[in-house]
Amino acid sequence: MTATEHASVDFEALQRLVGQVITDIGGAVTAPLALLGDRLGLFTELASGGPATPTALAKRTGLVERYVREWLLAMAASGYVTYEGGEPGAADPDSAGSGRYRLSPEQADAFTNPASPGYVIGAFQNLTAGTRMLDRLTEAFRTGEGFGWHEHHEDMFVGTERFFRPGYLAHLTGEWIPALTGVADRLAAGALVADVGCGLGASTVIMASAYPASTFVGVDYHRPSIDMACGRAAEAGVADRVSFRVAGAADLATSAEGRYQLITFFDCLHDMPDPLGALRAARAAVAEDGRVMLVEPMSWDRVSDALNPLGRLLAGASLFICLPSGLSAPPAAGLGNQAGPRRTQELAVEAGFSDARVATATDFNLVYELTP
Numbered sequence: 265m266t267a268t269e270h271a272s273v274d275f276e277a278l279q280r281l282v283g284q285v286i287t288d289i290g291g292a293v294t295a296p297l298a299l300l301g302d303r304l305g306l307f308t309e310l311a312s313g314g315p316a317t318p319t320a321l322a323k324r325t326g327l328v329e330r331y332v333r334e335w336l337l338a339m340a341a342s343g344y345v346t347y348e349g350g351e352p353g354a355a356d357p358d359s360a361g362s363g364r365y366r367l368s369p370e371q372a373d374a375f376t377n378p379a380s381p382g383y384v385i386g387a388f389q390n391l392t393a394g395t396r397m398l399d400r401l402t403e404a405f406r407t408g409e410g411f412g413w414h415e416h417h418e419d420m421f422v423g424t425e426r427f428f429r430p431g432y433l434a435h436l437t438g439e440w441i442p443a444l445t446g447v448a449d450r451l452a453a454g455a456l457v458a459d460v461g462c463g464l465g466a467s468t469v470i471m472a473s474a475y476p477a478s479t480f481v482g483v484d485y486h487r488p489s490i491d492m493a494c495g496r497a498a499e500a501g502v503a504d505r506v507s508f509r510v511a512g513a514a515d516l517a518t519s520a521e522g523r524y525q526l527i528t529f530f531d532c533l534h535d536m537p538d539p540l541g542a543l544r545a546a547r548a549a550v551a552e553d554g555r556v557m558l559v560e561p562m563s564w565d566r567v568s569d570a571l572n573p574l575g576r577l578l579a580g581a582s583l584f585i586c587l588p589s590g591l592s593a594p595p596a597a598g599l600g601n602q603a604g605p606r607r608t609q610e611l612a613v614e615a616g617f618s619d620a621r622v623a624t625a626t627d628f629n630l631v632y633e634l635t636p
């Protein structure tokens with residue numbers, strides 16, 4: 265560095281930047297440790313069994329006290345676990361070994377309640393799985409190649425279901441479907457629905473449970489996900505009206521019962537190497553008076569609008585997961601999860617839909633209604 269460049273550094277700005285990095289690196293190491301707490305039942309035991317010292321929690325979980333003690337300290341410093349202080353009368357009450365820890369009601373909800381809209385364990389699970397691909401991603405920057413969804417660690421598949429399901433429970437049948445023209449009434453009366461890129465079938469099962477007169481077909485190219493989806497439908501008691509099959513989105517065909525009244529894509533169109541082919545197949549398979557619903561992550565057409573904490577998370581997830589998936593096979597469209605509403609709507613029109621509108625939105629998702 266030259267003397268001039270050095271002189272131009274604003275040391276207060278540098279200090280702020282380093283301070284931010286300390287916070288960020290702390291978050292980065294916390295994410296896999298929170299996942300570890302989920303895997304080992306530490307959060308659930310604290311939630312169900314109540315406050316504990318490291319020794320008590322280690323005993324209750326059958327784990328080693330020395331590790332449990334360090335984990336509690338890391339989680340308490342992150343605000344994921346609440347430090348209560350020492351047992352009254354203890355010799356050294358504020359030491360890491362003798363203090364008691366608990367989960368506040370909000371911490372218990374976020375880390376142990378899969379039905380809560382604030383349940384975040386899935387985010388730790390799928391993003392930690394994504395970062396396992398750092399070496400592949402480094403190479404991908406040099407070659408331009410991608411890697412498919414199926415190449416990830418299995419935490420990606422289960423973590424994605426756990427991450428997205430709370431949002432589907434909160435919004436799908438109460439807000440998103442009612443925002444589409446005439447669709448809620450059709451499903452209530454009995455309709456045929458295809459859920460493309462269904463993964464473990466969280467959305468399929470939620471829709472099937474809400475619309476008992478309708479029949480659902482979940483389609484995904486990833487066989488292990490489809491196998492798990494079949495299990496989810498059976499557990500929910502909807503397997504008589506829900507079937508799943510292994511197929512690429514571009515191979516979606518009209519079913520034996522005719523065209524679909526509704527075709528859905530939940531958080532998957534941008535992951536597909538051929539999103540245009542997938543939309544064309546949906547256009548061919550949907551009834552002329554039916555609808556296609558695209559649920560996509562929030563994204564912005566302008567870079568300056570994307571420079572916010574959610575945009576940061578999504579662009580990072582896109583690099584580890586969505587963009588390589590979209591580049592993993594011909595025609596390698598590589599949309600990434602930040603394609604933006606304009607590009608998404610243009611694709612739908614290019615695929616033959618007469619209209620593509622944003623029907624509704626949440627903080628995290630855009631919901632598009634495509635009209636044949």
Ligand SMILES: C[S@@+](CC[C@H](N)C(=O)[O-])C[C@H]1O[C@@H](n2cnc3c(N)ncnc32)[C@H](O)[C@@H]1O
Pocket residue numbers: 413414424425428460461462463464465466467483484485486489511512513514529530531532535536537538
């Ligand atoms: C982010 S996951 C979303 C899964 C599910 N829709 C959900 O919301 O939980 C993306 C899904 O798209 C699927 N997928 C990717 N490319 C596909 C393709 N060409 N055809 C069918 N499914 C595909 C993946 O297997 C994966 O299950």
